[in-house]
Structures are given as structure tokens and as C-alpha cells.
Amino acid sequence: MATLTPKSKIVIVGSGVFGISTALWLAKSGYEDVTVLDMQDTASAAYDPLSGIDSASADLNKIIRFSYGSEIEYQRLATEAAGLWEEWNREIAATPADELPERLREGDRKLWWNAGMLRMSSEDDFGDFEVATLENMEREGIRESQFKADDEADIARAKERGWAHKLDPCRRQERFGSHKAVLDSTAGFVYAYKSCAWAQHLAKRAGVKMILDPLRGKVVDIATKDDRPVVVTADGLEIAADLVVVAGGGWTPSLVPEVQGLLETTAGSVANIQIPKDQSDLWSRFGPEIQPVITWGSRQGKDVYSIPRDENGIFKIGWRSRKWTNFQDVGGRRISVPKTAHVTEEKETRIPIDALNGIKEFITINFPELVPLGISSTRLCWYTDSIDNSFVVDLVPGRPGVAVCSGGSGHGFKFLPILGREVVKILEGKGGQTVYGQMWKWRNSPGAKRNGLEEGEQGPRVLSRQKMAEEGDWRFTV
Structure with a gap:
């Protein structure tokens, strides 16, 4: 070139x-x-x-x-990006409404929310990724921004800095007698x-x-x-x-x-719960001022996240234990391609029943107060794995x-x-x-492939082989 x-x-x-x-x-x-x-x-x-x-x-x-285990280069780039997210928030706040893109003129006029992220274990101990993350943050001099939910010194520091109310939003210590989690006060979410x-x-x-x-x-x-x-x-x-x-x-x-x-095209599984604005207690509890981003994982394959409700009351939950593939003929090749709600010839808004059940388990265990509301929508989020x-x-x-x-x-x-x-x-x-x-x-790849790229069309992640969750499956069994 x-x-x-x-x-x-x-x-x-x-x-x-x-x-x-x-x-x-x-x-x-x-x-x-x-x-x-x-x-x-x-x-x-x-x-x-x-x-x-x-x-x-x-x-x-x-x-x-900003938690990246041993991948320090990504941690550093993410930390640098955080400063630019702050700049964008300030620039938007200072821009007259009629000079903003239309969708930024109404509702929340900011992109980045420093709501914190609670890395929550579903077991009684921390996994290797969490241990590596804390060690890296110690070396980088940013360990002070991390609060272990069962460490007295960290709890005291969280209280001093106004983060203690986000250490156990699921009341796991009270309900189960154990709560292993780390709150990252530098993290959050963006619209x-x-x-x-x-x-x-x-x-x-x-x-x-x-x-x-x-x-x-x-x-x-x-x-x-x-x-x-x-x-x-x-x-x-x-x-x-x-x-x-x-x-x-x-x-x-x-x-x-x-x-x-x-590279391979894959889909993650997402479900939403619509929180009514007239239910003021839930509206307040699941807003970003009180609710952190939560990740819930274990060595047994649980891998779920949730993000505080948005300005319209949508509480988003994602299931990451398995990502799906959709193989079709493209130019004489069989490759995985998106199958979306609007753009593709074949449409899909459902997610596999395994993913929905994983999301429902997360809600039932950690947020039983949301069970009566049920799931309001689902979608496949198509991206590209390397x-x-x-x-x-x-x-x-x-x-x-x-x-x-x-x-x-x-x-x-x-x-x-x-x-x-x-x-x-x-x-x-x-x-x-x-x-x-x-x-x-x-x-x-110098060795064994990751992310399932070696599986191909015969692998267990192929979407056509999954039982898909219908709207009737959205309800919780009480």
C-alpha cells in the first residue's frame, strides 16, 4: 500500500x-x-x-x-479512555441543546456513569481472574479504588468514600451468610x-x-x-x-x-426487565445512584452481568457463559453470520432457553423482588470474536x-x-x-484455539441446534 x-x-x-x-x-x-x-x-x-x-x-x-486480570495493556488503555469519557460528558453538558444530536437533547444528557462495578462471585472464594486483577491494580497504584466486600479495611475505606451502599446490593451476606465480591469504584457504564x-x-x-x-x-x-x-x-x-x-x-x-x-461472528444473549416508574422503590433501588453494574461468575460456568436501569426503566441482564454461531453459505463458504431482529433476511429476537434460564437464575437468586415483573424482551447481540x-x-x-x-x-x-x-x-x-x-x-494461533473458533458448524454453539425461548418462557415459576 x-x-x-x-x-x-x-x-x-x-x-x-x-x-x-x-x-x-x-x-x-x-x-x-x-x-x-x-x-x-x-x-x-x-x-x-x-x-x-x-x-x-x-x-x-x-x-x-478496568479489570483485565493479567492483561495490563488493555487495563492501561481503558484507564486512559476513562479520561476521554469524562471529557465527552463535560463537552455535552456545556453544549447548547440545539447543537447536540437530537437523541442527546432530551433525557439524561451524559454518556458515562461512574456507577461502580461489583465483581461478585457465586462461590465462597475468588477466582484466579479476580486475584490477578487485584495484584495488577496493586502494582499500578490503583488498588485503593477497589473494595473487597469482606475486608474490614476496604469496607471502612468504602464508607469514607461513599461507596459502602454498593458493596452488597443483593443482600447476599444477610440472606446467605456469605458474600465474596470486589467493588471497582472506577467502573460503570455508558449509554x-x-x-x-x-x-x-x-x-x-x-x-x-x-x-x-x-x-x-x-x-x-x-x-x-x-x-x-x-x-x-x-x-x-x-x-x-x-x-x-x-x-x-x-x-x-x-x-x-x-x-x-x-475472526468469527458470535452472539451474546440479552434479556431486559421493564421497571415501572410508578413503583418508586424499585425505580430508586435499580437506578445508577444505588445500583452498580454487577458481574456474577464462578468456576462452574456461571457468567452473567446486569446494568442499572436506564432512563426509560430498562434493566438489562446479559448471559455470557456461551456465545452462539449461525452458519450460512456466503460466497461458497460456510461461515457464521448475524441473524438479527431487523436487518437480516432471517429475523430473530429470541435467545436460547439455556441462556434465558441462566438469566432467570441470576434474577431469582440475587433480585427476587424483580421476579413478579418477568422478562419484558430478549435479543441476540452479534459481535466478532478473535x-x-x-x-x-x-x-x-x-x-x-x-x-x-x-x-x-x-x-x-x-x-x-x-x-x-x-x-x-x-x-x-x-x-x-x-x-x-x-x-x-x-x-x-500458536496453539489451541480459543473462543470456540475450532468448533465450526459441528460445534455445540450453533444456533440452529438450540431450543429457543418463547415469550411464554419469560415468566418466572414461583
């Missing part, structure tokens, strides 16, 4: 976190001809999943955490769709062009002509570029066959001028304000000089 210049024509496929952050930082770095293509009109719908947008980025909310809408607003303001349309913005092929990449859209238009960055989330493997074995949970940002071998920016593996959203800064360095050929360029480079 020729060296990029400020006049280079750069096309980004996808307006989710990876795409929009890259576009924003390219513009901030002086690149004048950046265009984002997307088959969904994320501008008009402001990325809102309730308005028909399907992607991992188009979500109600996302966890912002995901509003955050993407704000990033898109900043990118447009910086000069990035957007083509967000089911035909003109839908990329069906990326060809090569005269050693340059050419993007072909669903309406037959051909767009020649100096660089094409494929940041299509769950649709990336469909556009770049070379990622097979390195072979080792680390992102993939690099030029595609043998494809002049084509790069991949993907592999969020369920933990990419928190980096929205800062991810593009590191991506630009890689696209400029400086990846070998940065720790993230080395971490995110094109690679093969």
Missing part, C-alpha cells in the same frame, strides 16, 4: 465503534477525504436498537470496566447508542462524510483494480480508494474471507490497500473515545512501534 497522505481517499466500512472511532481519529490526524459506509441509517436512528438498528454497538448500554451518536457527530464536525443507506451504503464486495481497492455497493456503484478499512462488526468475515480462523480475545487491526495479507479493524470480542466498546488513535498509527505503518500494533497484528 502506498504511504498515506492527507489527501488519500479512505473508505471505512461500518459505522460502529471500530469504524466511527477510526474515522474520527483519521479526521483529527489531518486526513481530509474519509468516508464511512453503512447499510443502516445510524444517523437518523441515532444507533438506537429500539429504532431498528442492529449491531453490537447499537445497544442501550455497555459496561465500562451505548448515545455514545455512538455523539462520536458520529464529532466525526461529521471534523469533516468525515457519511453514506448511510441500505443500498448506497451496503458493501457487497471489495475488489482490486490497478493495485487499488474498489468498494462495490448494493446499488452497483464502484468506489476506488487508497485504503479501505473493514470495520463491519459481525459482517466483517462475510466481506473479508481471509479472516476465517482468526482467536485470542484481542482485537485485529492490520492490513490483510495479499490484499493491497485493504485493512481489517475488528475482533472486539465483547470488550471493545469502552475504547470508543481512544481506539481510533491507536488504529491510525497502525494504518500509517507505525504498528511495529506500538504495543497495540503488536497485540492487534494479523496472526495465527
Whole structure:
């Protein structure tokens, strides 16, 4: 690929976190001809999943955490991103309402909520990940922000700093006589769709062009002509570029066959409980002022999270013990592709019954007061796993001028304000000089594959083999 210049024509496929952050930082770095293509009109719908947008980025909310076990580089980048989330909150608060994206003019006019995150064990001891996280935070000098729920010194410090009320929101010590948890007072959540809408607003303001349309913005092929990449859209238009960055989330493997074995499209399982505003006690208890983000895990495979209710009363619970695949024919290959509520030809809003039962178990044990409300909706959240949970940002071998920016593996959203800064360095050929360029480079597995990429269509995670939960399963059996 020729060296990029400020006049280079750069096309980004996808307006989710990876795409929009890259576009924003390219513009901030002086690149004048950046265009984002997307088959969904994320501008008009402001990325809102309730308005028909399907992607991992188009979500109600996302966890912002800094606990990364032994992965200190991700912990450091997440901590740096936290400062930019704070900047975005301040900028939005200082911006006149009529100059904000429409979805940010009403309701909560902030993106990032420092509600804390309670890493809660379902057992009587901490797992290896928790132990490694605390050791790393000790070395980094930020252990003071972590409060163990059964440590007297930590409890006293939590009281001094106003966090004690979030140490045991499920009253586990009172009800079960045991409560193993660590409260991370630096963590919390963001309104995901509003955050993407704000990033898109900043990118447009910086000069990035957007083509967000089911035909003109839908990329069906990326060809090569005269050693340059050419993007072909669903309406037959051909767009020649100096660089094409494929940041299509769950649709990336469909556009770049070379990622097979390195990236795979998978779905997480999400359920929502609608908390009525007229039930003031529940409304207050599950708001971010009282309720932290909660993760609930064990060595036996329990892996569930919850996020405080949003401004509309939606309490979101996610099940992460297993991620699902959906294999179809794409260009003569059998690969996993999204099957969403709105965009794909085959629609799906249900989740597997195993996932729903795991979510219901979490609610029944930890929040029995929500049992009478029942589940109000479910969805599959489609994203892209990498072979080792680390992102993939690099030029595609043998494809002049084509790069991949993907592999969020369920933990990419928190980096929205800062991810593009590191991506630009890689696209400029400086990846070998940065720790993230080395971490995110094109690679093969040195040993056993992770994330189930070795299973293929015969594996246990294939969606067509699951019993899907129907609406009648949403009710709790009391």
C-alpha cells in the first residue's frame, strides 16, 4: 500500500465503534477525504436498537470496566479512555441543546456513569481472574479504588468514600451468610447508542462524510483494480480508494474471507426487565445512584452481568457463559453470520432457553423482588470474536490497500473515545512501534484455539441446534 497522505481517499466500512472511532481519529490526524459506509441509517436512528438498528454497538448500554486480570495493556488503555469519557460528558453538558444530536437533547444528557462495578462471585472464594486483577491494580497504584466486600479495611475505606451502599446490593451476606465480591469504584457504564451518536457527530464536525443507506451504503464486495481497492455497493456503484478499512462488526468475515480462523461472528444473549416508574422503590433501588453494574461468575460456568436501569426503566441482564454461531453459505463458504431482529433476511429476537434460564437464575437468586415483573424482551447481540480475545487491526495479507479493524470480542466498546488513535498509527505503518500494533497484528494461533473458533458448524454453539425461548418462557415459576 502506498504511504498515506492527507489527501488519500479512505473508505471505512461500518459505522460502529471500530469504524466511527477510526474515522474520527483519521479526521483529527489531518486526513481530509474519509468516508464511512453503512447499510443502516445510524444517523437518523441515532444507533438506537429500539429504532431498528442492529449491531453490537447499537445497544442501550455497555459496561465500562478496568479489570483485565493479567492483561495490563488493555487495563492501561481503558484507564486512559476513562479520561476521554469524562471529557465527552463535560463537552455535552456545556453544549447548547440545539447543537447536540437530537437523541442527546432530551433525557439524561451524559454518556458515562461512574456507577461502580461489583465483581461478585457465586462461590465462597475468588477466582484466579479476580486475584490477578487485584495484584495488577496493586502494582499500578490503583488498588485503593477497589473494595473487597469482606475486608474490614476496604469496607471502612468504602464508607469514607461513599461507596459502602454498593458493596452488597443483593443482600447476599444477610440472606446467605456469605458474600465474596470486589467493588471497582472506577467502573460503570455508558449509554451505548448515545455514545455512538455523539462520536458520529464529532466525526461529521471534523469533516468525515457519511453514506448511510441500505443500498448506497451496503458493501457487497471489495475488489482490486490497478493495485487499488474498489468498494462495490448494493446499488452497483464502484468506489476506488487508497485504503479501505473493514470495520463491519459481525459482517466483517462475510466481506473479508481471509479472516476465517482468526475472526468469527458470535452472539451474546440479552434479556431486559421493564421497571415501572410508578413503583418508586424499585425505580430508586435499580437506578445508577444505588445500583452498580454487577458481574456474577464462578468456576462452574456461571457468567452473567446486569446494568442499572436506564432512563426509560430498562434493566438489562446479559448471559455470557456461551456465545452462539449461525452458519450460512456466503460466497461458497460456510461461515457464521448475524441473524438479527431487523436487518437480516432471517429475523430473530429470541435467545436460547439455556441462556434465558441462566438469566432467570441470576434474577431469582440475587433480585427476587424483580421476579413478579418477568422478562419484558430478549435479543441476540452479534459481535466478532478473535482467536485470542484481542482485537485485529492490520492490513490483510495479499490484499493491497485493504485493512481489517475488528475482533472486539465483547470488550471493545469502552475504547470508543481512544481506539481510533491507536488504529491510525497502525494504518500509517507505525504498528511495529506500538504495543497495540503488536497485540492487534494479523496472526495465527500458536496453539489451541480459543473462543470456540475450532468448533465450526459441528460445534455445540450453533444456533440452529438450540431450543429457543418463547415469550411464554419469560415468566418466572414461583
